[in-house]
Amino acid sequence: MKKRKTGPSRLVHSVKLIAFGSVLAAMSILGLLVFLRPSVSTVEKRELAAFPDFSFGSFWDGSYFSGVDTWYADTYPLREEMIDAQQSMEDHYGIRTTQIVGGSGMVADAIPIAGQDGTADDPNASPAPTAEPTPTPLPDGTVHQVGEFAGDIYITQNAAFGTYYFSQSGADAYISTMNQIYQNVGDKVDLYVMNVPLSSAVMLDDAVIADMGASKESDAIDYINRNLDPGITPITVYDTLREHNAEYIYFRTDHHWTQLGSYYAYREFCKLKGWTPHELSQFRTTEFGTNAYLGSYYTRSNKSSALAANPDTVYAWYPMCVNADDPNDRDMYMLQRDGNGYDWRIINDMWDYPDSEWYCVFSAADQPFSSLHNPDIHDGSAVMVVKDSYGNAFIPWLVDHYEYTYWVDFRYTDETVSHMVEEYGVQDVIFEAATFNATGNLCNKLFLNIGS
């Protein structure tokens, strides 16, 4: 009897060749359709790789070809759809009800405890010197591209929480800068310092944070505050945020606080000023990206499906001094990073912006300089807010209390606080920084610049 040949028939092999060849050919042709290639990724907030310019040097050392490789993969048509499919597949890699994303490999320094760092009993003492070299200021004119968040992300119950890692040298550099600013302008203005914690510090159990090897952010804030010059007034927001942590004070899919979170900080500031804070009910309110806002944690977590299932809404409260009804009424001025200035709105309608950028509705987002004149006040009162992006949600509460409100993003300005105080004649300076920025080594050099 003739033995049957094992394995599929020649027909099956032929069909297989045609099927595989067709898919390979289709994807190859797709790759050749240059006009379909995207140039920008809105989700990743970056321009995709451009086709490299040819030079003999880049040809000879291979960088030209590696540029072509990068361009081909980075701008492949249907790239974002393929990435989404890949992320969906990765959602099934394991049990992901609670996740850790990032793998930053960051290590926290121990936070000195009150009474053991030689400063608690002696408010005039300088922070203990650290082994880290003192950072040198950046040269004038440097364009700063500085991070907002660079730790790991812990995702649980469809909400993301960034982890905070204390840096002794970073904290000491920040404290020195604040004290230096006070030395420079303390006789002319009241200086306030506000450090905003991440949602993890406010919402999560301390034991969870400790088990991840991250730092207790409230201890870091305490360390900063007790080492500040006694002439500086800290705006301590941690406790009040913790008291309100059942409310919607932090986004689930973004590393920022909501404007409601910043409202409780505003109330703390009012206590220090002796003001009666405005009640929320006094403001006109609106909302953006209703149940559709997926912020930075979503992007950073490779588009976690847990976060996608629980998107945010950006609620905004209009200052009483602005016209909430007319979207064309420009109430503020902003100077962009490219040097162009525009009239803008402090709560700006962002409907035509990508879904991932709704936090930018506040205070014209991160610009080198912005200002608002309150037409209802005529006492010459003025405040300067030096801030990172957390300050954006906070500023709208302030503008109803001052005739002039100025704000600068310390990552994008080349000005010094001393110069700005001189120029704008402000009475109050609020230096706001998220704790991870305040103690992060990335920002140290910028602080030295602005504090000089």
Added chain:
Amino acid sequence: MVFSSMLFIFLFLPANLLSQIFLPTPKAKNIAMLAFSLVFYSWAGPRYLLLLLAMVFICWGGALLIEMNDEPGMRKMWLWVTVGLCLLILGIFKYLGFLLENIRGLFGVPQVVPQIVLPIGISFYTFQLISYVADVYRGQVRAQKRYWMLLLYASLFHQCIAGPIVRYKDVNQDLRRRRTTPEEVSAGISRFAVGLAKKAVLANGCAAVADQLLLMDQAALAAVPAMGVLLGAVVFTLQIYLDFSAYSDMAIGMGLMCGLHYRENFNYPYVSGSITEFWRRWHISLSSFFRDYVYIPLGGSRCGMGRQMVNLFVVWFLTGMWHGASWNFILWGLYFGLLLGVERFVLGKDGQKFLPQVVRHGGVLILVTFSWVIFKYTDMGLLGTAIKGLFGLNHNGFSSTTVSLLFKNNLFFLIFSVIACTPLGKWLRGGLRAMGENGGLFGAIEAVWEVVHPVVLLVLAAMALVGDSYNPFLYFQF
């Protein structure tokens, strides 16, 4: 260029396959294949191409001189001159910086150590050329008279930069007479697709996990608890096999699609019951190279125990050195030399059989996993920290939330990766084939599987490769 790049898969490879399908003669196919190979090799910078051309020229001329001479002394002389020149060039480009660095460490001179860039694939093609010259000397193959054909052998993009180390005698016939059948092309497609998915999905996925645990910063690594280092070591063990064997799979698959037959380079090494068996299954082309061209010429195991131990030491010192100019690779090689010595001279075959099978397999996995930790860290400080961490000596606890979450978040993926390192898939495939022999339902399932699986794997790999380019701007600009 690497196989696991979008440009390679969707531009270079289809163009190459078209040339191999439509060009009429073996010579035309070979000329096209040479052109593709030189472009492939030049992708990292054409300057390295000059070195490849020069080394092929030396070996081409050397082999011809060996073959032309009948006098044994002259033949041996030309063998040593040719092999010596190859090793000299390899030594200069791969080991001179390392050597001078160590001399400077001991004696303070030279002040400046030249930073010599390692040409891509030099270790692979040097060994291929040495094997060719040695085989000509031994009379096992005729010297290639056409320079470009030897250049094609050495530069063949399937295996030039990441192996396997193909012997000239294994591909010479194929290069001269290309024959492809639908069955072989079909097998090549499957093998290539499996390799591509293994690399893009599994190996890269394992790397993403391992890199979060086996950190490259001293303080950060010291902060990883014992279970973290252990998990990192296990996942890195999976990664290195999946990555390396995937390249061999792709090379073998592309070879089959073009009528070239390369030998297997991996044979499920992690199922081995002894270290000796492991090295019969791991990077077979390298271990057989050292066996045939170093160990046996030194006397192999047909000599006294002392000499055998010296031979073993030499071979494993060189094996370690081959993997990189760094002390950790030498340590890694000697570690395996020591284990093999213990198996051969202390345990012996009877001693090994005395151990229960589960102990033998478990022992091999533990010893091999540990070896990859040595392999991972070229920095001896980091290596020391990792080894201490493995034994919980960094005083940072047993585990942490981060480690347990990382494990849970990737549990199914890791289980699948473990299975991919075993012959289970091959057995299942064999079972399906046996059941489908007589047609019927299983025959239909097998036919569908045969057609669908490479397409699915290709798409999954493309998704993963594009996903790797996903690079959210970490420093959000608002």
